[in-house]
Amino acid sequence: ETGVTQSPTHLIKTRGQQVTLRCSSQSGHNTVSWYQQALGQGPQFIFQYYREEENGRGNFPPRFSGLQFPNYSSELNVNALELDDSALYLCASSLGAGNTEAFFGQGTRLTVV
Amino acid sequence: SQQGEEDPQALSIQEGENATMNCSYKTSINNLQWYRQNSGRGLVHLILIRSNEREKHSGRLRVTLDTSKKSSSLLITASRAADTASYFCATWNAGGTSYGKLTFGQGTILTVHP
Numbered sequence: 314e315t316g317v318t319q320s321p322t323h324l325i326k327t328r329g330q331q332v333t334l335r336c337s338s339q340s341g342h343n344t345v346s347w348y349q350q351a352l353g354q355g356p357q358f359i360f361q362y363y364r365e366e367e368n369g370r371g372n373f374p375p376r377f378s379g380l381q382f383p384n385y386s387s388e389l390n391v392n393a394l395e396l397d398d399s400a401l402y403l404c405a406s407s408l409g410a411g412n413t414e415a416f417f418g419q420g421t422r423l424t425v426v
Numbered sequence: 427s428q429q430g431e432e433d434p435q436a437l438s439i440q441e442g443e444n445a446t447m448n449c450s451y452k453t454s455i456n457n458l459q460w461y462r463q464n465s466g467r468g469l470v471h472l473i474l475i476r477s478n479e480r481e482k483h484s485g486r487l488r489v490t491l492d493t494s495k496k497s498s499s500l501l502i503t504a505s506r507a508a509d510t511a512s513y514f515c516a517t518w519n520a521g522g523t524s525y526g527k528l529t530f531g532q533g534t535i536l537t538v539h540p
Contacts (some may be wrong), residue, residue: 415528417469
């Protein structure tokens with residue numbers, strides 16, 4: 314167990330809807346990164362939050378947004394869901410935004426129908 | 427986009443045999459990490475090797491890094507059925523002055539038969 318928890322574990326949404334995924338980081342970790350993993354692919358970096366600020370972003374459209382709270386937990390919000398958003402969403406926490414290992418949660422499986 | 431390639435895409439071996447997976451990447455890196463994933467769930471961190479290191483061991487795992495060839499290998503010795511999983515290499519790149527991100531390969535699916 315990494316100490317990183319994600320909720321919910323599974324979710325089914327309809328195209329066009331909005332979804333919020335949640336992540337609690339490992340105790341003492343101030344950085345949360347979010348990744349999207351499509352079936353059969355490796356995870357792709359969405360963005361990172363460090364001390365409540367977005368600290369870097371991958372090649373994802375603005376309808377992917379996030380928040381980080383004072384306790385360093387984080388949310389990923391996706392608006393106007395598309396079928397291609399169906400994936401496993403992983404969050405990873407780390408100590409600092411720098412050169413270090415990341416601890417991943419079990420992921421949220423999102424299915425868009 | 428994916429950082430590089432993993433080879434092979436799938437590997438099937440018998441218990442007790444060694445398993446070797448290779449990873450190539452494209453850009454300069456700060457470190458390279460290997461992760462394991464069971465049945466499409468969360469990633470488990472296995473080992474981190476820094477760009478100035480050439481080899482690292484952890485239990486039955488041995489990782490090598492060749493920055494001149496932009497490649498790494500993961501060796502699992504004396505494999506067990508419980509090692510069956512997908513294995514991913516990920517390079518850590520500084521995305522700017524204050525953050526970095528992991529860029530993953532597409533993974534190797536390892537099946538260890540009892």
